[in-house]
Amino acid sequence: MNVLVAEDNLFTIQQYKRILEKNGCKVTVAYDGEECIQKFNEAFLTLNPDSLELGPFDVVLIDNNMPKKSGAEAAKEILERCPKQRIIFASAYNISSILNAPGVLKESVEILQKPFSLNTMIAKIQTR
Amino acid sequence: MFRNTKTSFKIGGLVGIIILFLGITVMFGVFQMSKVSNEIIEISEQYTPLYEIVSDIRFQKSNQEVSLEKIIRFAETGNMRELEKTKESFWLSGRTIDSNIERGKNIVNVGMDIAISGKSGEEFDMLYQKLSNIDRIYNQYENLVGELFFELDNDLLLDQIQITENQLEIELDSTLASLSILADESTSQIEDNERDSLTGQIVIITIVGAIAATLGFFISQINSDLKKEVDLKTIELKTANEKLKELDKMKDEFIGIASHELKSPIQPILGFAELAKSGDIDQKEAWDGVLELANKLQDLANAVLDVTRIENNRLELQIEKIPINDIILEITKSQKISLKKPIIIRENLDENIVVEVDRVRIGQVFRNLLNNAIKFTPKGTITIDTHVYPDENKIQVRVLDTGLGIPKEVLPRIFEKFVTKGLKHEEQSGTGLGLFLCKGIIEAHGGKISAQNNFDGGATFEFTIPVVNKEQIQSPPELSTN
Numbered sequence: 001m002n003v004l005v006a007e008d009n010l011f012t013i014q015q016y017k018r019i020l021e022k023n024g025c026k027v028t029v030a031y032d033g034e035e036c037i038q039k040f041n042e043a044f045l046t047l048n049p050d051s052l053e054l055g056p057f058d059v060v061l062i063d064n065n066m067p068k069k070s071g072a073e074a075a076k077e078i079l080e081r082c083p084k085q086r087i088i089f090a091s092a093y094n095i096s097s098i099l100n101a102p103g104v105l106k107e108s109v110e111i112l113q114k115p116f117s118l119n120t121m122i123a124k125i126q127t128r
Numbered sequence: 129m130f131r132n133t134k135t136s137f138k139i140g141g142l143v144g145i146i147i148l149f150l151g152i153t154v155m156f157g158v159f160q161m162s163k164v165s166n167e168i169i170e171i172s173e174q175y176t177p178l179y180e181i182v183s184d185i186r187f188q189k190s191n192q193e194v195s196l197e198k199i200i201r202f203a204e205t206g207n208m209r210e211l212e213k214t215k216e217s218f219w220l221s222g223r224t225i226d227s228n229i230e231r232g233k234n235i236v237n238v239g240m241d242i243a244i245s246g247k248s249g250e251e252f253d254m255l256y257q258k259l260s261n262i263d264r265i266y267n268q269y270e271n272l273v274g275e276l277f278f279e280l281d282n283d284l285l286l287d288q289i290q291i292t293e294n295q296l297e298i299e300l301d302s303t304l305a306s307l308s309i310l311a312d313e314s315t316s317q318i319e320d321n322e323r324d325s326l327t328g329q330i331v332i333i334t335i336v337g338a339i340a341a342t343l344g345f346f347i348s349q350i351n352s353d354l355k356k357e358v359d360l361k362t363i364e365l366k367t368a369n370e371k372l373k374e375l376d377k378m379k380d381e382f383i384g385i386a387s388h389e390l391k392s393p394i395q396p397i398l399g400f401a402e403l404a405k406s407g408d409i410d411q412k413e414a415w416d417g418v419l420e421l422a423n424k425l426q427d428l429a430n431a432v433l434d435v436t437r438i439e440n441n442r443l444e445l446q447i448e449k450i451p452i453n454d455i456i457l458e459i460t461k462s463q464k465i466s467l468k469k470p471i472i473i474r475e476n477l478d479e480n481i482v483v484e485v486d487r488v489r490i491g492q493v494f495r496n497l498l499n500n501a502i503k504f505t506p507k508g509t510i511t512i513d514t515h516v517y518p519d520e521n522k523i524q525v526r527v528l529d530t531g532l533g534i535p536k537e538v539l540p541r542i543f544e545k546f547v548t549k550g551l552k553h554e555e556q557s558g559t560g561l562g563l564f565l566c567k568g569i570i571e572a573h574g575g576k577i578s579a580q581n582n583f584d585g586g587a588t589f590e591f592t593i594p595v596v597n598k599e600q601i602q603s604p605p606e607l608s609t610n
Contacts, residue, residue, distance in 0.1 A: 009392065011417050015399035018408055065388065092391050115395040118402050 001025045002056070003125065004043070006036035006074060007063040007090070016061070019118045023126070028057070033069025036062065037077055044081065055085030059125050061112075064091035079108055088112055088124060138350050146343050153332045157325075168321055171248050172314035174239040178255065179307045181232045185262065186300045188221040188228070193293065195221070196273065203280040215277065222270055229263045251310055258303040265296045379439075385546050386432045389559070393421040424559075431561040435545065438568030445486040445572060447597055452523055453480040455487055456512060459495050463502065471505055473498075476513040483523060484597035485573060493566045493577075497527040497589045500562070505531030505586065516595070522575075526590040533581040542579050543567040566591070573597065 003025045007013040013029055020027045028043070030036035043056035060078060064071035075087050092114040112121060195218040202211035236259060240252040269292040276285045397418055404414035437443045460473055467473070501510045508530030515524045534542060541547045546560035563579075570577040575593035582588055 009396055011396035011421065012399060015396060015403060018403060022408060065392075092388060092395070114391075115398050118399055 001058040004028045004039055004057045004060045006030040008032055008066045023122050032067040033074040036074045040078055053082060053084045055082035060087045062089055090114055142343050142347050146340055149339050150336055153336050157329055157332050168318050170242045171239055174235050175307055175311040178232055178235055181228045182303050185225050185228045188225045192218050192221045232259045261299050265299060268292050269296060382545055389428055393425050397421050428559045431559045434565050435561055443572050447484050447486055449482050449484055450487050451480045452483045453477050455491050456494060463498055470507040472509045474511045476511055478514045478516045481516050483595050489569045493569050496562045496566050501527050501529035505529045521595050522592050523595055524590060524592045526588055528588045530586040533585060534587050
C-alpha cells in the first residue's frame with residue numbers, strides 16, 4: 001500500500017512510519033499541512049490518467065492540528081483535486097466540530113480519535 | 129471617582145444653600161410681619177373700647193346734668209319723693225362714670241405695656257393724663273354736687289358746678305377728639321404696615337427667586353457636566369466590558385490550546401510503549417523517547433502554571449543580591465558543553481555588578497533566550513553582551529545571533545502565547561510559552577524586554593532590569609490585550 005502521512009509530532013510520525021513499513025506499506029511523510037499538499041501534488045503528477053479520481057495514495061493519514069495549514073484545509077484541497085481519495089483523519093480535537101465546519105469533508109473522510117493504538121490504525125488502513 | 133464625588137458635593141451644596149436661603153427669608157418675613165402688625169393691631173384694638181368708655185362717661189354725665197336740674201326743680205316744688213328718686217339715679221350714673229374711668233385707666237395701662245415704639249407709648253401717656261384729669265375734675269364735680277344736696281339753694285355752689293361741668297365737658301371732648309385721631313392714625317398705620325410688608329414680601333420673593341434661578345442655572349450646568357460624566361463612564365465601562373470579553377476569549381483560547389498541548393504527548397508515549405512491547409523498536413529508544421516526552425509534559429505544565437501566575441499577578445519573586453555575570457556565565461557554560469552545532473558562544477560582559485533579582489527567574493529568562501538563539505541558528509556566532517547604566521539604575525542584557533531571524537508576521541506578536549508554535553525549526557521542543565513568560569518575569573522585575581531582527585541576519589533579544597529593585601514587590605505586568 002502507498003500511504004501519505006501528515007503529522008507534526010516527530011516521534012509520532014516515526015512511529016507511524018515504522019509500523020506501516022513493517023506492514024509492507026510505502027510511506028511518504030509530511031510535517032505540516034503545506035508539505036502534505038506539496039507531497040500529494042508531486043505524487044499526483046506521476047499518476048496514470050485513468051486513476052486520477054482515486055488519487056495517488058491508497059490512504060492519506062492526516063493529523064488535524066498542524067502548522068501552516070490545518071488538516072481540515074489540506075483534506076479539503078486534496079478532495080477538490082481527487083474526490084475519491086481515501087482520507088483518514090487523526091486528531092485529539094473534537095472531530096465532529098471539524099467535520100461540521102463548512103465543506104465537503106463529512107461524507108468523504110474516516111476518523112481516528114487520538115490517542116489510538118498503532119495496531120488499530122493498521123487495522124483501519126488495511127480494511128476496505 | 130474623584131470627579132463623581134465632586135459633582136455630587138456641588139449639587140448637594142447648592143440644594144442645601146437654596147433651602148437655607150428660602151428658609152431664612154421666609155422666617156424673616158413672617159417674623160417681621162407678625163411683630164409689627166401684632167403691635168399695631170393690638171394697640172388699635174385698645175382705642176375702640178376707650179372711645180366707647182369716654183362716650184359713655186359723657187352720656188352718663190349729661191344724664192347727671194339732667195338729673196341735677198330735675199332735683200333743683202323738685203326741691204323748688206317740694207316734690208321730695210321724686211327728688212330722692214332722682215338723686216339715686218344721679219349717684220347711680222356717678223358709679224358708672226367712676227367704674228368707666230377705672231376701666232379706661234386699665235385699658236390704657238395694658239396699651240402702655242404693649243406699646244414698643246416710643247410714639248405709641250407717649251400717646252398712651254397722654255391718654256392716661258387725660259383720664260386722670262377727667263377723674264380729678266369729676267371728683268371735684270361730685271364733691272360740689274354732694275355739698276349742693278345739703279343746701280340746694282346755694283347759687284355760688286351752682287355756679288362752681290356749672291364751671292366744673294364745662295371743664296369736664298371740654299376735657300371729655302378733647303379726649304374723644306384725640307382718641308378718634310389716634311384710631312384713624314392706627315388704621316392708616318395698619319394699612320401702611322400691610323403695604324410695607326407686602327412690598328417686603330415681594331422684594332424677598334424676588335430676591336429668593338433670583339437666587340434660586342441663579343442656583344438653578346448652576347445646577348443645570350452641573351447636571352450637564354454630570355450627564356457628560358455618566359456618558360463618559362458608560363463608554364469607559366463599555367470599553368472595559370469589551371476588553372474583559374476579549375480577555376475572557378483569550379483565556380478560553382489559552383485553555384483550549386494548553387489542554388490540547390498537554391494531551392498531545394499521550395499519542396507518542398502510547399506509540400513507544402506499543403512498539404517496545406512488540407519489539408519493533410529497541411527498549412532504549414523507547415525509554416529515551418518516553419523520557420523526553422515526559423520532560424516536555426513537565427515543562428509545559430510548569431509553563432502553564434507560570435502563565436496563570438503572571439496573568440493573575442501572582443508571580444512571586446525571591447529577590448536576592450547576586451552578581452549578574454555569575455548567572456549568565458553559569459548558563460552559557462553548561463550550554464557550551466551540550467552544544468551539538470557549529471556555533472560559537474561569545475560573552476562580552478560589562479562590570480560584574482551585583483543586582484537584586486530572582487536568580488532562578490532571571491536565569492530562566494536568559495536560558496530561554498539563549499536556547500532560542502541556539503535553536504534558530506544552524507551555525508554561526510551567538511554573542512551575549514551586557515551594559516551597566518549606573519546613573520539610570522539599570523542593566524541591559526542582549527543575546528545576538530546570526531541565525532534565521534524572526535519571521536516578519538510573527539515579530540510583532542513574538543511575546544504572546546503560542547505564537548511561535550509551529551515555526552520552522554521550532555520542532556518538538558518548544559511550549560510556545562517561553563517568550564511570554566520571559567516578558568512576564570522581566571516586567572515583574574520592573575524591566576523591559578524586546579526583540580528585533582539584525583540588518584545582517586539573525587535576531588537580537590534584549591532585556592533591561594533595575595540594578596536595585598526599589599519596589600521589592602513585583603509590579604504587576606500589564607495585561608497584554610493587543
